[in-house]
Amino acid sequence: MLAHPPAPPDAAPPLDLVLVGPGRLGRSVVALLAGGPHRLRMVGRGDRIPAAPLTWLTVPDREIAAAAALVPPGGILLHASGAADLGVLAPHAETGSLHPLMSFPGPELGLPDPRFGVPAAIAGSPRARSAALALAQALGWTPFSVDGDRRLYHAAAVLAGNFATALLAEATRCLAAAGVPEAQAPALLAPLALASIQNAAQVGPARALTGPVARGDHAVIAGHQQALTEAGLDAEVGVTYRALLEAALRLRSPQSD
Numbered sequence: 644m645l646a647h648p649p650a651p652p653d654a655a656p657p658l659d660l661v662l663v664g665p666g667r668l669g670r671s672v673v674a675l676l677a678g679g680p681h682r683l684r685m686v687g688r689g690d691r692i693p694a695a696p697l698t699w700l701t702v703p704d705r706e707i708a709a710a711a712a713l714v715p716p717g718g719i720l721l722h723a724s725g726a727a728d729l730g731v732l733a734p735h736a737e738t739g740s741l742h743p744l745m746s747f748p749g750p751e752l753g754l755p756d757p758r759f760g761v762p763a764a765i766a767g768s769p770r771a772r773s774a775a776l777a778l779a780q781a782l783g784w785t786p787f788s789v790d791g792d793r794r795l796y797h798a799a800a801v802l803a804g805n806f807a808t809a810l811l812a813e814a815t816r817c818l819a820a821a822g823v824p825e826a827q828a829p830a831l832l833a834p835l836a837l838a839s840i841q842n843a844a845q846v847g848p849a850r851a852l853t854g855p856v857a858r859g860d861h862a863v864i865a866g867h868q869q870a871l872t873e874a875g876l877d878a879e880v881g882v883t884y885r886a887l888l889e890a891a892l893r894l895r896s897p898q899s900d
Contacts (some may be wrong), residue, residue, distance in 0.1 A: 655777050657681045661695040663710055664688055665701035667749035668723060672701065674750040675782050697774050699723060699741065700732075717737060719774045721767070726797035729767060739767020740793075741775040743784060757783065764796060766790040813883045820874045830895045849894050856891040864888065890894055 657680040694715040702867040708731045720735045725742040732738040744762040763784040765775040779786040819825035842851040855863040871881040
């Protein structure tokens, strides 16, 4: 179950933060907090981790437990994993998680567009949740609580994020097979994909669904599948098409007939 946590006081004190892991997320956090009032120390994986009131592990999931074992006791310890539970931070007492529901390619390529916002999932002990909330707000993110199965939360993130990228790649292959230069295809498809997602966010996926599935145009759908077969894409793109067709049919409202 997702629930918005209470907002902290407006005049939040500066954070004293040790960030462990100079990966894409870690470097992005440094860029976002640069020039602010906060004390921020970045530590590379394998370096000595200094004691701090708040430590945030932005290392890969497989390295969280080992990094946590090197953190001096006494402070609040957070990880940035969407899937890992808090047990990997044992034996620390005050533990939690802050996971941005957003893709971070690294500050060298760009930071998330502030117009769209960055939702961020928080969990943990009361003190850790309060620290995660303050850190999220310092970064300009919108925190929300995830108190259920973190694996399901992360599966949702992968479906909406990673698989959306894979879906654009499959659509690119299909458009290229239709004769459009493959290098141009992602940019040509992106406005449609972004508008569809934005509409779904505003009015809900069922109401936002358009196209032949929403219209019940079975002949058009059959034509798509035949063309994929004739182009030699049935075993790959066609599999994706059929799986998403079933999902869209489940989503389609009976009133759209």
